[in-house]
Amino acid sequence: xxxxxxxxxxxxxxxxxxxxxxxxxxxxxxxxxxxxxxxxxxxxxxxxxxxxxxxxxxxxxxxxxxxxxxxxxxxxxxxxxxxxxxxxxxxxxxxxxxxxxxxxxxxxxxxxxxxxxxxxxxxxxxxxxxxxxxxxxxxxxxxxxxxxxxxxxxxxxxxxxxxxxxx
Numbered sequence: 447x448x449x450x451x452x453x454x455x456x457x458x459x460x461x462x463x464x465x466x467x468x469x470x471x472x473x474x475x476x477x478x479x480x481x482x483x484x485x486x487x488x489x490x491x492x493x494x495x496x497x498x499x500x501x502x503x504x505x506x507x508x509x510x511x512x513x514x515x516x517x518x519x520x521x522x523x524x525x526x527x528x529x530x531x532x533x534x535x536x537x538x539x540x541x542x543x544x545x546x547x548x549x550x551x552x553x554x555x556x557x558x559x560x561x562x563x564x565x566x567x568x569x570x571x572x573x574x575x576x577x578x579x580x581x582x583x584x585x586x587x588x589x590x591x592x593x594x595x596x597x598x599x600x601x602x603x604x605x606x607x608x609x610x611x612x613x
Contacts, residue, residue, distance in 0.1 A: 486511075486590035487574050489538065494547040494554075494563045499538070504590075508612040510537045510605065511584040513572065516544040516553045518580045520599050525557055527602040532561035535609045542566045542580065587612050 489504050489511075512528055514521035528537060539561050541550050547565050554560065566572055575584065585594040585608050593612045 484592040486586045486592070491564050491571075494541075494550050494565050499562065499564070504536070504538060504586075505588065507536055507588050508593075508609060509586045510535060510609070511575070511586065512537060512539040513542055513566075513575065513577045513580060513582040514539060515542050515580050516550065521581045522557075524581055524599050525559055527600060527605060528561060529559050530602045531605045531609065534606070537561045538564065540564045540566045540571045542569065542572050542577070585609065585612055 486504065486509070488501050490498070490500050492498055510528075510531065514524070514528075516522075528539060531537060541563050544550050544553070544565065544567070546567075550563060550565055554563065564571060571577075575582070579597045581598065581600070583594075583596045583600055583605070584592060587593050594608050
């Protein structure tokens, strides 16, 4: 019978965390959307604050396009990560099936979030990006070329590391 000590327990914990990390990344890779193009679609749209986003606005620097919903438990956990990254990098979030602009604004205020949001109640953007699972995050470079796509929870550190790798 195995004798357990703190060193063995620590080693087992590290191995288990590594296995979960690898499995999570494999699952994320398998679930990521199959896009018709690796180019950013024309993102001209009205934001929930009433301003209009133009394609010129989003192609100036790298961009995170983040799909989420107010109804999504994982999205709620991840929202603070998106908020933190939005302070340093350009983030455009797309709220899917999340109610009216006013309902989304109220949700954002309650959670102390202030990143840019498009309300996608009709599913136009969800369809354009072939998104089926939430949250889903895309990272584009400053020329509008897709660099990363991820499905599921993303940490602040993971997002920041990916953004530092994008030009």
